[in-house]
Amino acid sequence: MSRIYTPPNGNSTPDDVVYAHPHSDFTNMQQTHMGNDGRFHNIWSCDIAILADGACAGNGTNYARAGMGVYFAPDSRYNISEKLEAWDGQQTNQHAEIRAAVLALEKVIELVEDGCLQTENVVLISDSSYVVDAMTNWVYRWRNNGWMNNRGFEVTNRDDFERLDRLINILDDDFDVSVRLWLVPRCYVQEADRLAKDAINS
Amino acid sequence: MSRIYTPPNGNSTPDDVVYAHPHSDFTNMQQTHMGNDGRFHNIWSCDIAILADGACAGNGTNYARAGMGVYFAPDSRYNISEKLEAWDGQQTNQHAEIRAAVLALEKVIELVEDGCLQTENVVLISDSSYVVDAMTNWVYRWRNNGWMNNRGFEVTNRDDFERLDRLINILDDDFDVSVRLWLVPRCYVQEADRLAKDAINS
RNA sequence: UGACACCAGUUUGU
DNA sequence: ACAAACTGGTGTCA
Numbered sequence: 066m067s068r069i070y071t072p073p074n075g076n077s078t079p080d081d082v083v084y085a086h087p088h089s090d091f092t093n094m095q096q097t098h099m100g101n102d103g104r105f106h107n108i109w110s111c112d113i114a115i116l117a118d119g120a121c122a123g124n125g126t127n128y129a130r131a132g133m134g135v136y137f138a139p140d141s142r143y144n145i146s147e148k149l150e151a152w153d154g155q156q157t158n159q160h161a162e163i164r165a166a167v168l169a170l171e172k173v174i175e176l177v178e179d180g181c182l183q184t185e186n187v188v189l190i191s192d193s194s195y196v197v198d199a200m201t202n203w204v205y206r207w208r209n210n211g212w213m214n215n216r217g218f219e220v221t222n223r224d225d226f227e228r229l230d231r232l233i234n235i236l237d238d239d240f241d242v243s244v245r246l247w248l249v250p251r252c253y254v255q256e257a258d259r260l261a262k263d264a265i266n267s
Numbered sequence: 268m269s270r271i272y273t274p275p276n277g278n279s280t281p282d283d284v285v286y287a288h289p290h291s292d293f294t295n296m297q298q299t300h301m302g303n304d305g306r307f308h309n310i311w312s313c314d315i316a317i318l319a320d321g322a323c324a325g326n327g328t329n330y331a332r333a334g335m336g337v338y339f340a341p342d343s344r345y346n347i348s349e350k351l352e353a354w355d356g357q358q359t360n361q362h363a364e365i366r367a368a369v370l371a372l373e374k375v376i377e378l379v380e381d382g383c384l385q386t387e388n389v390v391l392i393s394d395s396s397y398v399v400d401a402m403t404n405w406v407y408r409w410r411n412n413g414w415m416n417n418r419g420f421e422v423t424n425r426d427d428f429e430r431l432d433r434l435i436n437i438l439d440d441d442f443d444v445s446v447r448l449w450l451v452p453r454c455y456v457q458e459a460d461r462l463a464k465d466a467i468n469s
Numbered sequence: 470u471g472a473c474a475c476c477a478g479u480u481u482g483u
Numbered sequence: 484a485c486a487a488a489c490t491g492g493t494g495t496c497a
Contacts, residue, residue: 119481120482121481121482121487123483124481124486124488125481125483125486125488126483126487129481129482129487131481155488157481157487157488157489158480158481159480159481159488159489159490160488161481162480162481192479193479193480193481193489194479194480194489194490195478195480195488195489196480197479198478198479198491199490202490202491203490203491214489214490215490215491215492217470217471220489221488221490248479251480320474321474321475323475323494324475324477325476325477326474326475326476326477326492326494327475327477327493327494328476328492328493331475331476331493357494359493359494359495360475360476360493360494361474361475361495361496362494363475364494394473394474395473395474396472396473396474396496397472397473397494398473400472400473401495401496404497405496405497416495416496416497417496422495423495423496453473453474
């Protein structure tokens with residue numbers, strides 16, 4: 066199945082589609098359930114949408130600092146605001162964008178394994194055509210050509226792209242969760258952007 | 268004589284060589300002279316350097332639009348900014364690059380015939396190895412093999428290559444002007460690039 | 470296979 | 484206004 070998410074109405078925005086969906090907000094959930102860790106969690110059996118965004122202060126300079134934001138819902142305990150550690154790869158905007166998507170799907174797997182989330186469809190929302198195009202178009206070529214870009218060099222951030230690709234396949238194969246990506250304008254991922262920037266300034 | 272220009276110091280750039288040369292700037296010229304057209308022109312007796320560049324918006328698409336830029340000096344009246352007309356051949360980057368060189372040398376001949384330029388050495392500066400290699404290497408074979416490329420097909424843009432080749436020979440034979448070509452990185456032909464792009468967006 | 474151009478698009482920043 | 488980080492493509496030759 067296609068990894069591209071297309072909203073029911075072609076012109077729909079996340080505001081229309083996600084927030085109109087009663088199941089998109091974890092925090093409004095009243096039902097709780099004791100998870101494998103002995104703590105109470107909300108239980109979901111629904112389609113969910115997640116915002117992922119990266120930020121990088123001083124991008125392109127040698128003092129760049131990158132961070133990732135993953136947003137499930139207002140004040141959700143599952144939201145992520147994480148710095149990209151200096152030892153953990155290049156401090157670039159692109160790297161942060163990919164890594165945000167990775168964190169989002171890793172969290173989904175964690176929640177599903179924990180039993181506190183039951184879902185069949187995840188929509189990963191990003192404003193990065195770099196990430197969305199990579200996972201919906203380019204990756205199929207890359208898998209066949211040894212991850213080479215048009216200029217004959219190895220694809221930058223290959224490790225994280227492979228990781229993201231693998232996560233999508235694992236969710237599909239092992240958990241029956243189909244992940245699709247939705248490319249949206251910047252203004253619709255502000256909550257995740259906030260979380261990414263907060264991580265940088267902490 | 269070789270058509271390749273090699274700067275005195277192998278690592279020199281146009282910035283080093285051209286702009287350090289006091290005669291490279293038409294606009295600083297104080298002496299004027301009435302030309303054949305009854306108008307006043309600057310008179311030169313010097314070696315000159317000219318930047319030529321082509322641009323092509325949407326190159327490779329069916330809505331491509333190409334333009335040429337020729338740069339003598341800041342705000343020189345001799346600078347050229349010209350669109351490649353639709354009826355005047357293929358709208359491609361390569362075509363524009365060659366045509367820019369053609370326009371430059373046609374302008375030189377015009378100025379020399381007008382008597383407003385006296386020169387023995389012209390350096391035509393381009394960032395196109397396609398054009399420079401063609402005029403400094405490949406053309407000698409092409410003249411002997413009926414303008415065939417390696418794959419046995421006729422050389423693309425043959426007409427303009429022949430025209431350019433002829434201009435160089437005419438300048439040499441009829442005007443005692445030796446033309447040499449200098450291949451430089453993109454960043455050194457920005458002024459001509461600007462003129463080419465301006466032509467497209469007009 | 471190599472090289473030089475010419476573009477298209479997105480994000481991140483100062 | 485500038486630049487960096489990234490991808491995709493064509494135009495052409497050897």
